Amino acid sequence: MTADDGGPLSGVVLLAVLTRNLESACAPAGGLRTFLSPAEVSSAGRFRRAEDRLDYAASHVLFRLLAARWLGLPPLDAAGLGVTRYCIGCGSSQHGKPAVAGVSLSLSRSHGAVMAAAGPAGAPVGADIELVPDGLFNGFDDFVAAPGERGQLRSKGIPGRLRLWVAKEAVLKAAGLGLAVEPSAVHLTPAGGTLLLADCPGRPEVHGLTVSPVPAPAGYRAAVSAGSGLPPDQLALSDVFGSGRLP
Numbered sequence: 375m376t377a378d379d380g381g382p383l384s385g386v387v388l389l390a391v392l393t394r395n396l397e398s399a400c401a402p403a404g405g406l407r408t409f410l411s412p413a414e415v416s417s418a419g420r421f422r423r424a425e426d427r428l429d430y431a432a433s434h435v436l437f438r439l440l441a442a443r444w445l446g447l448p449p450l451d452a453a454g455l456g457v458t459r460y461c462i463g464c465g466s467s468q469h470g471k472p473a474v475a476g477v478s479l480s481l482s483r484s485h486g487a488v489m490a491a492a493g494p495a496g497a498p499v500g501a502d503i504e505l506v507p508d509g510l511f512n513g514f515d516d517f518v519a520a521p522g523e524r525g526q527l528r529s530k531g532i533p534g535r536l537r538l539w540v541a542k543e544a545v546l547k548a549a550g551l552g553l554a555v556e557p558s559a560v561h562l563t564p565a566g567g568t569l570l571l572a573d574c575p576g577r578p579e580v581h582g583l584t585v586s587p588v589p590a591p592a593g594y595r596a597a598v599s600a601g602s603g604l605p606p607d608q609l610a611l612s613d614v615f616g617s618g619r620l621p
């Protein structure tokens with residue numbers, strides 16, 4: 375099945391876009407809130423800064439649109455999809471990794487950009503996008519890199535360090551652990567092409583996950599982790615809003 379015929383997908387896919395571009399694409403359908411649940415509209419309103427409200431709303435819109443696209447549903451069905459959550463740390467259904475029946479999903483947002491990834495139900499998927507900042511916090515290398523990875527970082531600038539950061543965070547999000555586990559506990563080894571194989575002592579959820587850098591808007595770095603051992607396919611906004619998919 376290709377991404378163009380509107381039918382269900384079968385592999386791991388991702389979409390990473392500037393928030394303002396997603397907002398524009400949603401305008402003909404009535405704006406971002408057309409694709410959100412009432413609870414998400416309310417949650418967006420809790421952010422103090424307008425730009426954070428917008429990024430939150432856009433990230434959940436992209437998550438829902440990608441879920442609908444993966445399932446072969448029209449975009450206007452996105453708002454009605456049931457989203458559940460599960461926290462691997464405490465078992466809560468109020469926070470943690472979000473899920474939609476029939477598809478595995480992950481979302482991320484960072485200062486004006488949003489991304490989501492989707493794949494087969496039951497197979498873990500994790501996405502992370504970050505704006506490359508002007509500076510990094512003290513101790514970044516020790517927090518993010520495993521001891522065997524720190525040497526390679528010495529010759530890297532901030533974008534190279536962010537590339538490792540998003541890869542680790544994508545793995546930890548695929549595993550459902552998030553930053554409850556320090557990224558330096560995750561080891562990444564080359565697995566062919568741009569793929570890296572992840573492992574983390576004492577964390578069987580991480581074992582066997584792969585991760586690869588994926589294209590992101592200029593000035594951002596992004597990665598997707600999955601259990602498939604294959605690099606993910608990149609979609610465009612036209613794949614979720616494309617010909618005839620919106621009235």
Ligand SMILES: CC(C)(COP(=O)(O)OP(=O)(O)OC[C@H]1O[C@@H](n2cnc3c(N)ncnc32)[C@H](O)[C@@H]1OP(=O)(O)O)[C@@H](O)C(=O)NCCC(=O)NCCS
Nearest residue numbers: 461463464470471472481482483502547550551552553554
């Ligand atoms: C997941 C996490 C790393 C994301 O951090 P971030 O870089 O600031 O944010 P991103 O935009 O990339 O991702 C945020 C999204 O990750 C998802 N997420 C949250 N927890 C997650 C988890 N444990 N696993 C996978 N995804 C998770 C959510 O969809 C969240 O957005 P939402 O709350 O609006 O739905 C961070 O929130 C985290 O570590 N959370 C878990 C902490 C934890 O386990 N606490 C113990 C609670 S008992």
